[in-house]
Amino acid sequence: MLEEITDNLYMLTLPMPFRLMHVHAFVAVDNEGITLLDTGLNTPETFVRLEESLQKIGKTIHDIKRVFITHYHIDHCGMAGRLQNISGARIHMSEQSRPFILRRDDEEFLFVDRIKDFSLIHGLPEKAIDFISGLLLTFKKAGSSFTIDEFYLPEHRVIVGGKEMQVMPTPGHTHDHVSFYFPQERILLSGDHVLPEIxxxxxxxxxAPEFRPLRSYLDSLALMEALPVEKVYPAHGQPFSDLKGRIEAIYDHHRTRKRLTYESVQRGTKTAFVVSQDIFGVDLPEFDQFLALNETYVHLIELIQEGLLREERAAGLIFYSVAP
Ligand SMILES: [Zn+2]
Structure with missing residues (x-):
């Protein structure tokens, strides 16, 4: 499905087999060819959908000259390598994405090891760790590998589809996340940074252990909130207009989550995983256990920064307790 959102700029809805069901990519057209903003998954279904959609505007995959990626998640850049091979498109991405494409000699991926160590030290059960490692490797192999041709610059502005587009770093969901803003049209392509439903x-x-996901997320929401945006096109879900209202709801959500996190630790010293069970329940499937651990961890480290909690290592685990 290809929908024109303004002159020479289209929203492309691509299929996804997992729970979000679809991901949006964007197509900007000008004399030089096509700039694609995110690519969707590296699946036959996505490829066919992309081909058919481009056909409708008289273009082909070979016309893709540039690919701008919001962040290194497989539903956003899975197809990048395949497109780079076919059309020679140049891939633009954040410098923070660089470590994710480092490979070890044995072709396993360094980041899976990091995730294992992180999960272990925060108390995630081994069954869940094995499941997550397997899943992440599957994701990795499902993506097509690519090289990054250009990193985004600070204050990066570029003309796509004949319009000025600003590349805004919006770290939080991931360290490397960027959103795309068209100041004249007051259109924001928010990636996964602001979603309408979740x-x-x-x-x-x-x-980069110094990266504070929650702090960065809230800071980049505040930057976004100050923009005169009329329409937001998220990577998942329907386009919407009330950006400020949505951001307020997200602030609220994190305030509540932070309070619950603190209260859990107040009731007794525990690992991040046990705190996450307190908040999200004990019956989650493995992948959700991992997501819950991440969510909880980002709040715990902010509470430490604020001097409300402290952490201690014992028996290969990190425990959180209320600061004296
Ligand atoms: Zn994502």
């Missing part, structure tokens, strides 16, 4: 999972950058 709050994005916030994850630490295991290659």
């Amino acid at each position: 709050t994005p999972n916030l994850s630490p950058d295991l290659f």
Whole structure:
């Protein structure tokens, strides 16, 4: 499905087999060819949908000259390598994405090891760790590998489809996340940063321990809130207009989550995983256990920064307790 959102700029709805069901990519057309904003998954269904959609506007995959990626998640950049191979498109991405495409000699991926270590030290059960490692490797192999041709610059502005587009770093969901803003049209392509129905999972950058996902997320929401946006096109879900209202609801959500996190630790010293069970329940499937751990962890480290909690290592685990 291809929908024109303004002159020379289209929203493309691509299929996804998992729970979100679809992901949006965007197509900007000008004399030089096509700039694609995100790519969707590397599946035959996505490829066919992309081909058919481009056909409708008299273009082909070979016309794709540039690909701008919001962040290194497989539903956003899975197809990038395949497109790069076919059309020679140049791939643009955040410098923070770089560690995710480092490979070890044995072709296993460094980041899976980091995730295992992180999960272990925070108390995630081994069964869940094995499941997550397997899943992440499957995701990795399902993506087509690519090289990043250009990193975004600070204050990056570019002309796509004959319009000025600003690349805004919006770290939080991931460290490398960017959103795309068209100031003249007052259109925001928010990626996974602001979604209409759900709050994005916030994850630490295991290659950059100084990164504070929640702090960064809230700061980048505040920057976004100040923009005169008329229409938001998220990567998942329907386009919407009330950006400020949505951001307020997200602030609220995190205030509540923070309070619950603190109260859990107040009731007794525990690992991040046990806190997450307190908040999200004990019956989650493995993948959700991992997401819940991430969500909880980002709040715990903020509470430490604020001096309300402290952490201690014992028996290979990290425990959180109320600061004296
Ligand atoms: Zn994502």
